[in-house]
Amino acid sequence: MTDDTTAGAEDVAEALREGRPIREHGPYLVLIADERLEFTKRHIAVATPTGDEILEAAGVLDRASHQVLQLLVTGDAEGLRPSETTDLHAGGVERFVVFRTDRLYRFTLGGRVLDWGANRISGRALLTLARKDPDAFDVWLDRAGRQDRVIDLDETVSLGGSDVERFMTKAVDIAIFVNTRPRRVSKRSLTYLDVVKLAYPDGPFGENYVYTVDYLRGPSRNPEGSLVEGDSVEIKNGMRFDVSFTDKS
Incomplete structure (x- = not known):
């Protein structure tokens, strides 16, 4: 359009x-x-x-x-x-x-009954319908008698089965390591400054201090690399960051 x-x-x-x-x-x-x-x-x-x-x-x-x-x-x-x-x-x-389409498909999202005009729906569309920030929330498929599972943002799920599909949203909770210390993060991506503050929440900060940020074990789109000021990076469980600083004064 x-x-x-x-x-x-x-x-x-x-x-x-x-x-x-x-x-x-x-x-x-x-x-x-x-x-x-x-x-x-x-x-x-x-x-x-x-x-x-x-x-x-x-x-x-x-x-x-x-x-x-x-x-x-x-x-x-x-x-x-x-x-x-x-x-x-x-x-x-x-x-x-x-x-x-010539028909509608029914599902539930957070207990609310919704209709949809395609036989598949993506995780991103579900979060949009739920009015949730895709960077801060996951959408889960409720599978009766089996373990619930996360639906990736770009993954599509069939709505054409005999049962009504049931979805729910939960805040993102990702476990990472920063300078070997475990940290839990409630969003899918981190900025350079986010990582620096996880490593050194009380600084030191200022124009005389330069931080170096390296990472390993990231998702397939960015498995390893470095961050500089202004950068951001997608994260996943178990990702590791190494942060150090230099005093130029």
Whole structure:
């Protein structure tokens, strides 16, 4: 989808963020995404669009083979039928997702029942639907009678089985070693300064001190290397950092 803005249109997402009422007359800007949850702004003329009008705004020509989901500020995802209307003034409608499909798939996320228009969904999309920071949260697949497992951000999980798939989110908890000391980290990546402060939380800091940061046993994308100021690095369990400093004074 390409960005589509109209001068003078009421931006619905912006109004919701600012906590102000949506104005009574159009046009309106709404956020519409494809199944990758890549959102763009599209304009509609009325505050009570039908599913068919959302498809029209998205530029879909073959509307009979597409489905619309509306994402609510409550975290719910609900199907919107072609002739069914939704009310932007209700304050809960924020975004829409358009799928090329003839059916919806049901799953639960954090105990909430959601619909989806594709037979697979990625870990990243699940975290987006849960409104969780992908750098700070994992999504887990709840497998009855078996050990739960983490879904990688770019991994996709089938929703087409006979059972309703159940997902939950948990804060990231990664065990690393900094100068041989164990540390636990609650995000997937660390900056140069993050690592320095894990090694030397009380400094010394200042223009006279230069820190050297090396790492080993990282993920496959960055198994080993060095960091300089301004750098960041993806981390994993068991990764090791060696940090030292030089006093130039």
